[in-house]
Amino acid sequence: MVQKAFASSADLAEKEQSMEVLADGVYALTAEGDPNVGAVEGEDFLVCFEALATPVAARAWLARLREHTAKPVRHLVLSHYHAVRVLGASAFDAQTIVAHDNTRxxxxxxxxxxxxxxxxxxxxxxxxxxSIPGLTWPDVTFSDRMTIHLGGDRGTLELRHLGRGHTEGDIVAWLPRQRVLFAGDLVEAQAALYTGDAYHADWAGGTLDRVAELPAEVLVGGRGAVVRGRPAVAAAIAQTRDFLRVMRREVGGARERGGTLKDAFQAAHAALAPRYGGWPIFEHCLPFNVSRLWDELSGVERPAIWTAERDRAVWDRLQS
Incomplete structure (x- = not known):
């Protein structure tokens, strides 16, 4: 096998961004499989969801948002701790940065x-x-649920921790009045999953069950297009669950047969590629996904810390 370019290091083409108004005062920016961001208007303030990877990237998103509203950012909500979601936070000048206890x-x-x-x-x-000034630290954290009152007739924004999944600190942002859900990376819409810091059994089971219980009519996943309509929302959740279940079946089967980590990777790749192989970040993520899942099935409860050196070692072992 010819070795592939490391992760997404060769993905240098700019992606076309789509700014969408999901409901009155509810916005999302998507970009062909790049990380999604969103914002919700309160009566006299904004709640922004996700921060992108750098302040420069975040300021470009805010410029698009300012075409619709000049309200100040009161709350910046981070769905989890990954760098591409949080390191642009300083651009928002938010009064508070909100995340789960485990994310902090x-x-x-x-x-x-x-x-x-x-x-x-x-x-x-x-x-x-x-332009990144340093690590992003939340000012406010919670363990289960936090409600933000939007004022006027705008209703509430509910931040919920629905269980371990993509990380141990994922939260979603739910607008019950508008029935819009910002799901973070707990759900992807026609984009591959990254599970290198995941709890696969919890995610594929109770966590996605709780996501599905929310009667969302519009869903913004971590990557991919905005999903509209209850059947399409259910399909996005089912797609996410199927990806996890196929990985667990193939990696678990390889282990039970006495195979190696590379055997598990090749089995998972063969099973997933026909449906998911053309989706964003599939080839990038799968070696890291399989490595974490192998550890989890071997009894390693918490994900090992990914470093630049460990990334390269896993990539070279599985993608060469």
Whole structure:
């Protein structure tokens, strides 16, 4: 097998961005499989969801948002700790940065290593990395649920931790009045999953069950296009669950047969590629996904910390 270019290091073409108004005062920016971001208007403030990888990248998103509203950002909500989601936070001038308790702990434990890892894996997303002032630290954290009252007749924005999944600190942002769900990377819409820091059994089981219980009519996943309509929302959740189940079946089967990590990777690739192989970041993510799942099935409860050096070692072992 010819070795592939490392992770997304060769993905240097700019993606076309789509700014969408999902409901009155509810916005999303998607970009052909790049990380999605969103915003919700309160009566006299904004809540922004996700921060992108650098302040320069975040300011470009905010410029698009300012074509619709000049309200100040009161809350910046981070769905989890990964660098491409959080390191642009300083551009928002938010009064508070909100995340789950576990996300704050993960930033303290492995935020610096994750920054270096993701910069190496996805250099295009880090527009002017020198603009990053340092790690992003949340001001407010919670364990289960937090409600933001939007004021006037705009209703509420509910931040919920629905269980371990993509990480141990994922949260979603749910607008019950508008029935819009920002799902973070717990759900992807025609984009491959990254599970290198995941809890696969929890995610494929109870966590996605709880996501599905929310009666969303519009869903913004971590990557991919905005999904509209209850059947399409259910299909996106089912697609995410299927990806996880196929990986667990193939990696678990390889282990039970006494195979190696590379055997497990090849089995998972063969089973997933016909449906998912053409989707964004599939080839990038799968070696890291299989490595984490192999550890989990071997009894390693918490994901090992990804470093730039470990990234390369796993990639060279599985993609060569």
């Amino acid at each position: 702990a993960l930033i303290a434990e492995r935020g610096r290593q994750d920054w270096e890892s993701e910069l190496g894996r996805m250099p295009r997303l880090f527009r002017e990395p020198a």
